[in-house]
Amino acid sequence: MVLEENKTSSKAEFNSSDLEVGGVVVYRDRAEVKRLIRVCVKKGENDVVVNQLPSVVDPKSLRVEGEGDAIITDVIYQSKTNYDEKTKGDKKQYDKLQDEIKELVEKEKFLTFKLEVINKQRTILNKFAEQICKFSDSSKEEKADMSEILKSGSVDGVMGFLTAYQDKMSHLDEQWRVYDREKTTLTEQLNVLRKNVQDLNPTTVKDAKTNRCVCISLEAASDTDVVLALSYVVSNASWTPQYDLRVFSNDKTMKVLYYGLIKQSTGEDWLDAKLSLSTANPSIGGSVPELGVQLLKFKQPVIMRKSYLESANSIRTASSYVPTVFDSSESYGDTQLERFRSISLPRQAIEITTTQVETNWTSVAFNIPRMATIPSDNTEHKVTVALVDLKPEFEYAIIPRMSSHTYLQAVVKNTSSYALLSGPANVFLDNNFVAKSSLKDVSPSEEFHCSLGVDPSIRLTTIPVKVLRGQSGLISKSVTVGYRHMFEVKNTKQEQVKVTLSEQLPLSTDERIKVHLNDPDVRKVNTPVNLPFGTVTLNSSNNLDWVVNIPTNTTQPITLTYSVEYPPGQVVQGLPKN
Numbered sequence: 001m002v003l004e005e006n007k008t009s010s011k012a013e014f015n016s017s018d019l020e021v022g023g024v025v026v027y028r029d030r031a032e033v034k035r036l037i038r039v040c041v042k043k044g045e046n047d048v049v050v051n052q053l054p055s056v057v058d059p060k061s062l063r064v065e066g067e068g069d070a071i072i073t074d075v076i077y078q079s080k081t082n083y084d085e086k087t088k089g090d091k092k093q094y095d096k097l098q099d100e101i102k103e104l105v106e107k108e109k110f111l112t113f114k115l116e117v118i119n120k121q122r123t124i125l126n127k128f129a130e131q132i133c134k135f136s137d138s139s140k141e142e143k144a145d146m147s148e149i150l151k152s153g154s155v156d157g158v159m160g161f162l163t164a165y166q167d168k169m170s171h172l173d174e175q176w177r178v179y180d181r182e183k184t185t186l187t188e189q190l191n192v193l194r195k196n197v198q199d200l201n202p203t204t205v206k207d208a209k210t211n212r213c214v215c216i217s218l219e220a221a222s223d224t225d226v227v228l229a230l231s232y233v234v235s236n237a238s239w240t241p242q243y244d245l246r247v248f249s250n251d252k253t254m255k256v257l258y259y260g261l262i263k264q265s266t267g268e269d270w271l272d273a274k275l276s277l278s279t280a281n282p283s284i285g286g287s288v289p290e291l292g293v294q295l296l297k298f299k300q301p302v303i304m305r306k307s308y309l310e311s312a313n314s315i316r317t318a319s320s321y322v323p324t325v326f327d328s329s330e331s332y333g334d335t336q337l338e339r340f341r342s343i344s345l346p347r348q349a350i351e352i353t354t355t356q357v358e359t360n361w362t363s364v365a366f367n368i369p370r371m372a373t374i375p376s377d378n379t380e381h382k383v384t385v386a387l388v389d390l391k392p393e394f395e396y397a398i399i400p401r402m403s404s405h406t407y408l409q410a411v412v413k414n415t416s417s418y419a420l421l422s423g424p425a426n427v428f429l430d431n432n433f434v435a436k437s438s439l440k441d442v443s444p445s446e447e448f449h450c451s452l453g454v455d456p457s458i459r460l461t462t463i464p465v466k467v468l469r470g471q472s473g474l475i476s477k478s479v480t481v482g483y484r485h486m487f488e489v490k491n492t493k494q495e496q497v498k499v500t501l502s503e504q505l506p507l508s509t510d511e512r513i514k515v516h517l518n519d520p521d522v523r524k525v526n527t528p529v530n531l532p533f534g535t536v537t538l539n540s541s542n543n544l545d546w547v548v549n550i551p552t553n554t555t556q557p558i559t560l561t562y563s564v565e566y567p568p569g570q571v572v573q574g575l576p577k578n
Helices: 085-137 138-147 152-199 306-318
Strands: 011-017 020-025 030-043 044-051 057-067 070-082 209-220 224-234 237-248 254-263 269-278 356-361 363-374 381-390 392-398 408-412 423-429 432-439 446-453 458-472 478-491 499-504 514-519 529-531 534-538 543-550 554-566
Touching: 011 030, 020 237, 020 254, 030 044, 030 534, 057 070, 057 209, 209 224, 224 269, 237 432, 237 446, 237 554, 254 269, 254 363, 269 381, 269 478, 392 458, 423 446, 432 446, 478 543, 499 554, 543 554
Parallel strands: 011 044, 020 269, 237 423, 392 499
Antiparallel strands: 020 030, 030 224, 044 209, 057 224, 070 209, 237 254, 254 381, 269 363, 356 363, 392 408, 408 446, 423 432, 458 478, 478 554, 499 543, 514 554, 529 534, 534 543
16 A cells, blocks of 8 residues: 655654555564555655554664665654543543542541551550559569569559559540541542542543654655655564374375464554564563572571570461564465365365575574455464475374373474474374374474374283282391283284383382382383394383384284382382282
8 A cells, every 4th residue: 555645745644554564573472563654755854753553562663764865864752642622621620639639648648647556555555454464473573573663552553553544545445436437438538539530530531542653754855755664563463373284194194284373453454464474582582591609508597585485385385572574475375275185186286385484593484475464353364384295104102001092193304494383283194183282393304293093903902910029138128029011012904013112110219119120121221222023212201112013913012020129017109009
């Protein structure tokens, strides 16, 4: 969209949403919008004002570039609130109510102070009265000291004090009730005034409009046409990846349909915009955190005074945003393949145009080849990032302790130039939906696994655990319990399959509990040991992984034998059940 040129004035004004969108870079948590301003400037000084910038704009991100025979001398951001006549009248009433509130707040503070003084006087009188009442329960020495205090008054003095105490407390109670009633009434008045102020607040009334604008000052040597590019960063915009993983068992291929789901509620529509999806995450920041110094010192013992110990005993007894270059690309038609290969395809399949990948030092940008319109409706809009052809290898995973099923997995190496970000994935096997899964971050040339559901053609039989108990040692006897786990994996498919079976080896957390692995004979962690039918590895989680190639119509037995030794009379938790 091209605006009409302003040829008669040295000042031109535009609304941000009316300007042509030169491009949008969408990050994971924000977006950078570039808008183009086409204007004819006069000789001398000129002001180009862009009004009604979105409310979620970051003023510090404003940047202006241009083409033409002129010089940019200044860029100023302003935020002004405009009021109509009714709002101006409301503002006078608003200011008057604000003055009344200030006066009542001062009275409220005074009443609060008076109530605190009365409470302190009550506390002092109560403490003194408690000392008098404790006189009868005091020791002889304490009574002698107290006798000196009350020597002049004797019993008459005590009774006089109690009478004075009652009169003073009654007076204080009456004062407290009077001040408390006044404070309650004043608080109710304040609540009413604050509600009225909120209704009249010029910054919240519907007739008050805030104009966020930027003024670009130009100086031109002659009348000329210029094109300005205004860039700014807005929040309330993001994109997330989504995948369709389609696996075909006949030709052993995988097609990854890589989508970007864009949504924004910035208050502006992005009409016919050139989009770029960036993997950068500006919210993390780019500064290296400071490690600081870790100090070691002895903990000082806590010295408890006698009075504190006595009270404790008594209680016990009682209880940047990174600017991205916008490259021009050819347009293409966006295609959604919801039923990919579910019907008979012609000899030449429909071609899907994919994005251009722009790799930076710390991020990747996917430049969408066609123009797109993303309205400010906070609704996800799908764009195609890529269609990637990969060559998976199939294998089976069995975890007898967790499930008796056999799971088919695809082991895939990302041979494309696209970085796969973490996100949800729909998994299809031979055009049948099998599971909802998720991908972790996968860089180019990195390997990842994809679960393809349960395959009943690989059958697992678990033989009950065999337990042998005994004692060992001549002088210091110990209890020894031996365990034998046996599994049988049968391949009923018409081809050889690769199966990984995983089982736990107990890990001792006490030096008195010793675990001895007997079969298979594995000594080192993460070092595969060759077996007649495959390999076995003890991984860093102290679990054993058997990797076995099983021919068709063949049953492969797998055995795990170990013993646990511990002192007699102890109960060990975590041992397998019989």
